[in-house]
Amino acid sequence: MASFGVDVALIRNISIKVNDARDRCSAVSAAIRNMKPLLIDNADLKKYPKLKKLLNNREIGSVYVLPIIVENNVEGVFALCSSKQSVFTSEACAILEEMTEDLAFGIQSLRIRHSHEEAQKTIRRLAFFDSVTKLPNHVKMENVLNGALSSSESTHVQSALLIIGINRFRDINTTLGFDAGNHVLSQIAARLKKSVSNNEKLFRVRGDEFAVFIEGATAEIAGEKASEIQKMLASQFNMEGFSLSMFASIGIVLIPDHGESVDKLLPHADVALQHAKQTGKPYEFYTPSLDSDTEYYLKLASKLYRAIECDQLELYYQPKISMVSGKVCGFEALARWFPPNERMIPPDTFIGLAEKTGMITPISYWVIESALRQSCLWRQSNINLPIAINLSARNLHDARLLDYIKERSVAWELKAGMLEVEITENAIMEDRNVAFAILSGIRDLGIPIYIDDFGSGQSSLQILGELPISALKIDKSFVIGMMENNANAIVRAAINLAKEMGLGVVAEGIENEMVWTQLMELDCDYGQGYYMGKPMSAGEVVTWLGTSRFGNVS
Numbered sequence: 001m002a003s004f005g006v007d008v009a010l011i012r013n014i015s016i017k018v019n020d021a022r023d024r025c026s027a028v029s030a031a032i033r034n035m036k037p038l039l040i041d042n043a044d045l046k047k048y049p050k051l052k053k054l055l056n057n058r059e060i061g062s063v064y065v066l067p068i069i070v071e072n073n074v075e076g077v078f079a080l081c082s083s084k085q086s087v088f089t090s091e092a093c094a095i096l097e098e099m100t101e102d103l104a105f106g107i108q109s110l111r112i113r114h115s116h117e118e119a120q121k122t123i124r125r126l127a128f129f130d131s132v133t134k135l136p137n138h139v140k141m142e143n144v145l146n147g148a149l150s151s152s153e154s155t156h157v158q159s160a161l162l163i164i165g166i167n168r169f170r171d172i173n174t175t176l177g178f179d180a181g182n183h184v185l186s187q188i189a190a191r192l193k194k195s196v197s198n199n200e201k202l203f204r205v206r207g208d209e210f211a212v213f214i215e216g217a218t219a220e221i222a223g224e225k226a227s228e229i230q231k232m233l234a235s236q237f238n239m240e241g242f243s244l245s246m247f248a249s250i251g252i253v254l255i256p257d258h259g260e261s262v263d264k265l266l267p268h269a270d271v272a273l274q275h276a277k278q279t280g281k282p283y284e285f286y287t288p289s290l291d292s293d294t295e296y297y298l299k300l301a302s303k304l305y306r307a308i309e310c311d312q313l314e315l316y317y318q319p320k321i322s323m324v325s326g327k328v329c330g331f332e333a334l335a336r337w338f339p340p341n342e343r344m345i346p347p348d349t350f351i352g353l354a355e356k357t358g359m360i361t362p363i364s365y366w367v368i369e370s371a372l373r374q375s376c377l378w379r380q381s382n383i384n385l386p387i388a389i390n391l392s393a394r395n396l397h398d399a400r401l402l403d404y405i406k407e408r409s410v411a412w413e414l415k416a417g418m419l420e421v422e423i424t425e426n427a428i429m430e431d432r433n434v435a436f437a438i439l440s441g442i443r444d445l446g447i448p449i450y451i452d453d454f455g456s457g458q459s460s461l462q463i464l465g466e467l468p469i470s471a472l473k474i475d476k477s478f479v480i481g482m483m484e485n486n487a488n489a490i491v492r493a494a495i496n497l498a499k500e501m502g503l504g505v506v507a508e509g510i511e512n513e514m515v516w517t518q519l520m521e522l523d524c525d526y527g528q529g530y531y532m533g534k535p536m537s538a539g540e541v542v543t544w545l546g547t548s549r550f551g552n553v554s
């Protein structure tokens, strides 16, 4: 309450209760309730005993109470008292009313201006900062790059931009939800913040990409920074209830060498990043020759979309041999791509691409369907050998996969034990909980599970022990060179380990008789390799079964 005039102290004692029935006789509450100015002349004063009492029989001639209305709310009251009667003529009232309206308008304008300023601050924050990590975003980054480009013209100072891609981050979002994804991002941001120094700036560029700008950096400094960041992100993140490690790939551009404008620099940084991802290198500098590689992969990806529809994929079958009987005991299905009028494209080239583009889902469905059809055909020719298919990490996040396998197995009248699954240890370690659920589902369908490329990944034995698996497949890199170096010790250890865990063991990559014999001595259960049989088309398998010394199934 603010007041001006003679009886300031008196006014301070006024208390107004707008909705109090007893207060009906207060002039101020009447004006507030009715939302209208109220004029009280001497004659009406008796209607407002409270006012009279308040004024304590002072000489009072007239009162004019004006509500201040802002956006349909009474925000205040403007009350005038005079000892003279009838001072508030109709002209005076009109002027006072207009003044009150101006006051109300002024309050409203101030408020709107304030809320606009707030809104602008929010917009500015959203436009330049990422709301999850609170880091400056790509707009800020582009400003910084523009600044670096223009200053480099006069100062000749070279800078570097590192684009950091977090691999398989999308999987975290899809399996654990966006909240968990955001939590992971904040933790990544926190680690990155710790690693940047004063002449470096950190940004969150988009979804799973961060960037570090280093002013005055040589290629050497940029490379060192990239490996430092890579290592730092690779150590375990402890989340509520689980821990996980991140693998980051980094693309590097030097400024101004790798582009005279932001529009050139950023795509070049992206090319370098994609290349690092494809090759599995921790980081990669942009060079013009990478452009053509990327172009090749992009073209390949678009062709791959049509490969299934156009019937360009084919399953080849490589025999698995029992080392006890020396005879074939099953086949592994391996995908091949035959684009028209071109050479065969091996799975090492297109499976990785399919995993990145999401094409692995339809490809795996196609593999399942084709393997089941082949199994049915072989059964009709009295070939009763199981077929193992390969699944990728992404397949483990596919909720429909189990139902699909179930439905197609029924459709092709699959006999028990005739389908097997191989999955790499890395795919499982990426997200054990998800892997555990789906692998249990596969096992419950009576499908044996093989851990592929065993020894090449970073799996923990404790976790492997908890998984519903049947056998370990020792990675061929150890088997191929078994006779020459200490790979022998690794193979020996892996075989013993499998036995201790009650699992079967397969050695893949047996290329000659010496390795075969050695593995027999080490008591390995099964073998696979060019020595016994290369991957073959379904037609060639029939011939091989009839002619190879490993093929006679009788």
Ligand code: C2E
Pocket: 318, 333, 334, 335, 336, 346, 347, 348, 351, 364, 367, 390, 391, 392, 422, 452, 453, 476, 480, 508, 509, 510, 511, 528, 529, 530, 531, 535
């Ligand atoms: P993998 O599952 O480890 O398959 C074994 C690979 O080793 C095959 O290569 C096979 O041809 C090769 N190999 C077998 N014996 C020998 C040998 O004695 N010496 C040598 N040097 N190599 C041998 P391939 O067919 O090129 O497949 C490569 C990889 O592509 C596979 O590795 C697998 O990870 C992936 N892949 C193949 N088909 C599929 C598929 O249908 N789905 C998925 N998700 N991945 C597949």
Ligand code: CA
Pocket: 332, 390, 422, 452
């Ligand atoms: Ca395999």
Ligand code: CA
Pocket: 452, 453, 473, 475, 476, 508
């Ligand atoms: Ca393998």
